[in-house]
Amino acid sequence: MATNAIDQTRRMLSLVTYLRERPGARVEDVARAFGITEDELISDLDILPLCGTSFRGGDLLDIDTDGDRIWWRNPGALSAEAAAPLRLAADEATALLVAARAVSTLPGLRESDRLALLRATAKLEAAAGEAAGASARLSVTFESEGGVFADVDRAISERRRLWIRYYSPARDEVTEREIDPIRLVSVGHTYVEAWCRRSEARRTFRLDRVAEIRILDEPSAPPEIELRDLSEGLVQPAAEDPEVVIEVGPGGRWVAEYYPHDSAEELADGGLRITLRTPDPSSLRRLALRLGRDGRIVSPLGLAESARQAAGEALAAYDGHG
Amino acid sequence: MAIAKAERLMNLALCLLGTGRPLSKRELRGSIEAYLEANSDDSFNRMFERDKDDLRELGLVIATVENLDGEIGYLARRDSNRLPPVTLDAEEAAALGLAAKVWQQARLAGAASGALQKLRAAGLPEDVDPYEAHSALEPRIPVHEASFEPLMLACRDRRAVVFDYRKATAARPAQRHVEPWALECWRGHWYLAGWDRDRGAERVFRLSRITGKVRSRAGRFTADVPDVVTVRETVASWAGETADRTARIRLRSGSGYPLRAKASAVRDLGDGWDELEIPYGHGLDAWLVEFGPDVVVLEPAELRAEVVDRLRAVAKG
Numbered sequence: 001m002a003t004n005a006i007d008q009t010r011r012m013l014s015l016v017t018y019l020r021e022r023p024g025a026r027v028e029d030v031a032r033a034f035g036i037t038e039d040e041l042i043s044d045l046d047i048l049p050l051c052g053t054s055f056r057g058g059d060l061l062d063i064d065t066d067g068d069r070i071w072w073r074n075p076g077a078l079s080a081e082a083a084a085p086l087r088l089a090a091d092e093a094t095a096l097l098v099a100a101r102a103v104s105t106l107p108g109l110r111e112s113d114r115l116a117l118l119r120a121t122a123k124l125e126a127a128a129g130e131a132a133g134a135s136a137r138l139s140v141t142f143e144s145e146g147g148v149f150a151d152v153d154r155a156i157s158e159r160r161r162l163w164i165r166y167y168s169p170a171r172d173e174v175t176e177r178e179i180d181p182i183r184l185v186s187v188g189h190t191y192v193e194a195w196c197r198r199s200e201a202r203r204t205f206r207l208d209r210v211a212e213i214r215i216l217d218e219p220s221a222p223p224e225i226e227l228r229d230l231s232e233g234l235v236q237p238a239a240e241d242p243e244v245v246i247e248v249g250p251g252g253r254w255v256a257e258y259y260p261h262d263s264a265e266e267l268a269d270g271g272l273r274i275t276l277r278t279p280d281p282s283s284l285r286r287l288a289l290r291l292g293r294d295g296r297i298v299s300p301l302g303l304a305e306s307a308r309q310a311a312g313e314a315l316a317a318y319d320g321h322g
Numbered sequence: 323m324a325i326a327k328a329e330r331l332m333n334l335a336l337c338l339l340g341t342g343r344p345l346s347k348r349e350l351r352g353s354i355e356a357y358l359e360a361n362s363d364d365s366f367n368r369m370f371e372r373d374k375d376d377l378r379e380l381g382l383v384i385a386t387v388e389n390l391d392g393e394i395g396y397l398a399r400r401d402s403n404r405l406p407p408v409t410l411d412a413e414e415a416a417a418l419g420l421a422a423k424v425w426q427q428a429r430l431a432g433a434a435s436g437a438l439q440k441l442r443a444a445g446l447p448e449d450v451d452p453y454e455a456h457s458a459l460e461p462r463i464p465v466h467e468a469s470f471e472p473l474m475l476a477c478r479d480r481r482a483v484v485f486d487y488r489k490a491t492a493a494r495p496a497q498r499h500v501e502p503w504a505l506e507c508w509r510g511h512w513y514l515a516g517w518d519r520d521r522g523a524e525r526v527f528r529l530s531r532i533t534g535k536v537r538s539r540a541g542r543f544t545a546d547v548p549d550v551v552t553v554r555e556t557v558a559s560w561a562g563e564t565a566d567r568t569a570r571i572r573l574r575s576g577s578g579y580p581l582r583a584k585a586s587a588v589r590d591l592g593d594g595w596d597e598l599e600i601p602y603g604h605g606l607d608a609w610l611v612e613f614g615p616d617v618v619v620l621e622p623a624e625l626r627a628e629v630v631d632r633l634r635a636v637a638k639g
Contacts (some may be wrong), residue, residue, distance in 0.1 A: 008328040045430055126408070136549075
């Protein structure tokens with residue numbers, strides 16, 4: 001089911017208020033104002049004529065559309081009072097206020113946007129009244145590097161290319177690259193999605209790994225690419241990526257919390273057998289080293305071997321001194 | 323065909339909003355098609371009770387009034403249901419529009435758009451082009467944990483909860499009884515702060531470590547909820563970020579950028595190695611081992627021994 005009945009009812013109640021004031025409103029405009037698709041709006045318009053203050057009295061809402069405009073032929077069926085805008089529910093006030101407070105704490109957010117958000121938050125708190133109280137029970141802090149953020153934000157709005165020195169933990173190296181920034185995304189950490197001119201591919205860079213940044217004079221010209229839906233996470237392994245199997249003891253269970261994986265089977269000792277995919281298994285050498293006695297790489301063998309070798313080399317430095 | 327639930331809820335809402343006097347259950351049943359079609363009193367009663375609860379979740383304040391004959395009537399009074407006047411300018415509206423999109427959790431995402439729609443119906447200005455004039459930022463609040471929603475409702479309604487919780491290094495989960503205070507998202511992870519009834523102390527729980535279902539108790543708990551809850555400090559100390567010691571290490575030139583970023587002093591030794599001083603709390607040994615042969619710990623001796631210990635475990639395979 002595309003929409004649940006609660007959300008749809010909530011929306012239809014607001015629609016009634018909205019449409020009553022706007023005879024002949026365009027389907028396109030109403031859908032945009034409500035942040036829904038035209039199909040969703042049409043499905044609401046299919047239900048509204050079946051609703052009214054009294055089924056038997058025959059005063060159903062005579063709301064009709066030709067697919068382009070929406071007409072309400074008997075606005076008197078609902079009194080102005082009954083169609084007045086409704087107060088916010090506790091969950092509605094919470095959802096909007098917590099989000100607004102979180103966004104307003106983003107370092108690097110433009111000052112004018114922050115001030116607008118703070119003003120809006122205060123007005124919303126006043127309008128929500130008691131319903132605003134529950135919002136104190138939830139809070140969200142975004143992390144982002146203020147200076148880097150501001151430069152990326154400016155480069156995007158001025159459509160300019162960026163030069164960065166970027167740290168890649170997988171290879172433990174800092175590389176220089178030029179990127180054409182596309183958008184900033186905050187999911188816990190803040191990232192810039194960009195077209196990387198060095199690899200000629202779409203790349204995502206975590207702002208706290210940017211060691212140095214400069215805005216260049218060249219215009220940014222990322223190719224037209226379809227933006228990914230990032231709701232499933234930034235790391236989305238492809239089906240053809242090689243598989244890595246890791247067995248961890250109880251002390252290594254955190255791996256399942258930090259690494260997106262295909263499966264995590266419980267083991268008898270309280271540990272897990274984790275299967276994941278990554279385009280570059282060698283990037284997991286760090287993890288193998290970190291796990292120590294809390295886990296081991298089962299496959300690929302090459303990865304397990306390179307971790308053993310690295311540990312052996314490292315130990316050599318302590319020989320005779322340890 | 324069964325009548326859609328949204329249609330039934332909408333009719334009930336309009337009846338309650340449209341009436342100037344309390345309507346009895348009998349009257350409502352006679353006015354709403356879905357209720358007329360209910361095949362027994364029982365099924366009508368169940369449906370009606372559930373629908374009232376649903377409408378209350380949507381923010382509708384439904385008054386229950388007893389008339390002279392002892393009959394119960396219902397109505398949604400205008401003064402208790404109307405949004406107070408709120409005037410937002412185009413900039414403020416655009417800012418709220420951005421905020422309404424950040425939730426990735428179905429219930430809160432629905433509630434946020436619902437709030438915006440109510441404001442829109444009340445005259446909130448519509449975005450001109452949100453991407454031209456404002457930050458190119460798309461913040462998202464991730465919520466992957468199934469325990470989030472029941473805990474959010476329990477915090478809101480002040481209900482004690484019971485859940486199985488597996489501590490970071492514990493093999494088996496243990497049952498915890500908690501009076502939930504607040505949920506906080508930090509670095510992309512959700513935490514619950516509350517009063518642990520068994521331990522008689524304040525505790526912070528990471529939601530991803532809750533296994534199985536969260537069950538909430540029926541009654542409200544009456545103990546005080548503190549105004550300020552310090553989730554972040556607790557989590558930072560778990561992560562070993564409260565530095566109270568200093569380590570001295572050798573690091574191969576050109577490698578280990580994050581160690582350099584954290585170091586209080588870096589000295590080039592001239593032989594392809596640098597010497598760094600790094601303030602730390604705990605957990606540094608595991609991090610240093612990640613750099614393999616590019617790091618050699620000089621002091622303190624315990625840290626050196628911990629790193630050697632970890633390396634030996636890996637070298638043995």
